Amino acid sequence: MNHSFDVPNGMSRRHFLHHLAGAAALAAPATAFAGTILANATEMRKRHKAAILLWMGGGPSSIDIWDLKPGTPTGGPFAPIATTAEGVQICEHMPLMAQQMHHMAVVRSMSTREADHMRGRYYMHTGYVPSPSVEHPSYGAVIAHELADQVPHLEIPPFVSVGGGSVGPGFLGMAWAPFVVDSNGVVRNLDMGIDPTRLDQRLRMLDTIEKRFIGEQRGGSAEDHRKVVEKTVKLMTSRQMEAFKVGSEPKEVQERYGANGFGRGCLMARRLVELGVPFVEVDLGGWDNHANIFPTLQNQRLPVLDRAMSALVADLADRGMLDDTVVMWMGEFGRTPNINGGAGRDHWARSWSVVVGGGGFRRGVVVGATNEDGREVVSDAFSPQDLMASVLQALGVPLVKNFTAKNGRPMKIANAGQPIKELFA
């Protein structure tokens, strides 16, 4: 406690951080290292795997996007167009994605049984149907948990959710909870609005109280609290937070992704993955189209999706990141082939499509099929746990792993789903 509370005038942020790290051992952001990481992203990105989930909240109408049924009563007005993947056709209102389909694979035979928003959302995120006795970890928690070791330099949380809440870490615990940000890259309550000297003073006062209490040996959770405080201070002072600032990208890149929340979220996802974040989820809502579905898709949802998703896939491919980064597109379920009286489509889990690409996945293919009006799967049907097992396999995560839930019950990773073999070469 010999250190003075005064900090020389004109001290730079960098100096402050070093100063703080040395003085209080409370905040030790590896500032210099973080800077190196941003600069040498090319070097780093080759060494880690990551996944980006594009979550279509509300239940997207995959029959109008990825598995069209033109000329049938269930087909709707949209026409299919050819893509860069041989023999693969998608919706005419996805022209930019059509140029990227050689990177992607469409699974047209998902059959997922839960057609309620909350249950479907849970099932698609975890591979388990909801249970009152145990909360299961979602994609983000599982993947962050399995891949965090490969990025020891990471100061920001390993599971970031942009624009939505995602599904929680369940029994894996709060260390794997989604770190929720809005698509403008604003992290809530990040800024204390005081100068670094004063922050330093407050933290040293805090550390004095925390250490005294810990020293009284009242229980381990007192020390745990201090660790979280440390992580939080690291985050507040980390240069890695720059990764959230999509506004620093060149204008033309921002335009390519689209000047909207989802576009910014996808760009943020690329920046975060580049930094080493193992899992990012980006939310695009507004797919619960019970009425008037076709103009809504054509004029609102699909242009936003097409632009951002295609920009993301192309960008990852251009930067050599796609081989290590899985991109997934899905929602809680598909929508009814039957077009209802209000010119909308309702909830439908029995036969619908998801899209995956990157990582170890085969590219430019379609897996599975539905019948001529889309009401039935006519090939092998796949479950959410099969999809989850496939994604883990594409990331190189071993599927033999068992987790232990809080009640001591063993839980198989991905609910013992089987990887979809047609997705792998």
Add this chain to the structure above:
Amino acid sequence: MASRCLVILALILSCGRAARAAGPSPGADVHPGLPQVEFINQQLTAAWASDGVRPASDATDGEWCRRVHLDLIGRIPKLEELKAFLADKSPSKRADLVARLLGEEYEDEYSRHWTDVWTTMLIGRDATNDLVNRSGMRQYLRRAFSKNIPYDRLMEELVTATGVNANRKDLDGFNGATNFLSGKLGEMGDDKGLEATAKTARIFLGLQVQCTQCHDHPLPPNQGKQNQFWELNAFFRQARALRRRGGTDDVQWIELVDEDFVGDQNDPEEAEIYYELRNGQKRVAYPVFVDGTAIPRSGFLPGTMEDGTRYGVNRRRELATLIRTSPLFPKAAVNRMWGHFLGHGFTRPVDDLGEHNPPSHPELLDGLAERFRDGGFDLKELARWIVLSRPYATSSRPSASGPDDDPASGEKPKFARFYLRQMQAEELYESLLTATEADRAARAEDAAKKKDEWLSQFVIAFGTDEGDEATTFNGSIPQVLTMFNGDLIENAVAIGKGGFLHRVAAAPLNSTARIETLYLAALARKPSRTELDVAKRLVAARKGDAIGALQDVWWAVLNSNEFIFQH
């Protein structure tokens, strides 16, 4: 038996003497004359002896005062309450304080706190579920706890509730108690009331029947048969949560009703249900309670035929009667309350009393349950017995000698010291308001709404609406960020005129006394020499800005582990 009693008596006498000799506080007595308190003390003293542990010394008066305020009324003591208690020289000061906190003077705060606890338990913290009216739930619970209605009546009113779940001027038949089940039942029986079954069994019987929804559970005799879940589930099949939309797509309110149930075979006289075994075989189930008691199979609600013959049965009413007379009912309540006050139940989780999960102190649990039942299921009395007991008065610091007692390591709890635990989010909120002497004049309804808004940040940060998850601060960075930089803290450390810090700064005190005031207000103790030293150097470094320095110290105190932990 007689000799064992003598041994126990000797132990009590010797421990009592030791505690008095070594205890830091002359006021740390036990309430004389309450046999239930004596029973707890005897049981635990014997258990400590046979476990070979030495109980921790007594908590200081400041610690105990903070503790009992938090557990009984959901907030830390106000500065003047703390000072009055510390100055009190009466040997019965602890019992006197408990009597006041359970009495008329604090009726409002007591009921607010237990409404918080029970709202979270019954319906979680998710404020977005339109099948539940939180305000309606709260209104019901506020009344129930301020009148201290017997626990069996509380259960019966929740389990059998019918009526409208929202208190609206344009609607008749409001019954806030309906909100326990309004979001756990389908409209047409389509979801079969699975959640209603699971939650009722867990909360009121301490049974985790939901595990057996899909298959038998491979555990001891008759434990966890699949039929048990469905037989209990059959009690909820007359209940319907009718969604009322009031002209829009969104559900505006719920009307919870009982209707005749025709059963899966369309035969209301034998209204059976079917469930599926894992091998696909179908099995039939009728309403049978967990102890094997069957009720009539009719799905008709009670009625009288023209010739005067009575028929039918109200299944939920039958269920409430069976729950009330079950020995599991008072045991589950005692276990939960013990866990609330001591930081760990006799079982873990606290709502699992199944045979596979034996309690740590079975005789104590059974004995307290009997006394709770025999005393008319009085929740305030049960609370009084526990907070005046010896284990509740122990320090959270382990005793200097002997093995440590820490159930967090997976060991059986010995209650030889007070277990450190995180405040509930609601307690933290109220304690922040208390510490900063914030204005509470606002209308109760507005205050509850504001609190819900604040709490909703934590629900997002925790990613769950389950109460137990929401108590975990560990690893949740967004939560620490909220405590570091959020609105509530910003208000708490504001230096505007009339605010707490302004008043402290304006009082005719020297710098040491000001810092001591902050410590007492938040931590119920004075600062250590080191703390005072660091704080004073902070004041010096901030030169003329005395109030700014106080602001920094205050921020640190409110963010400390010591502040947000119950200890």
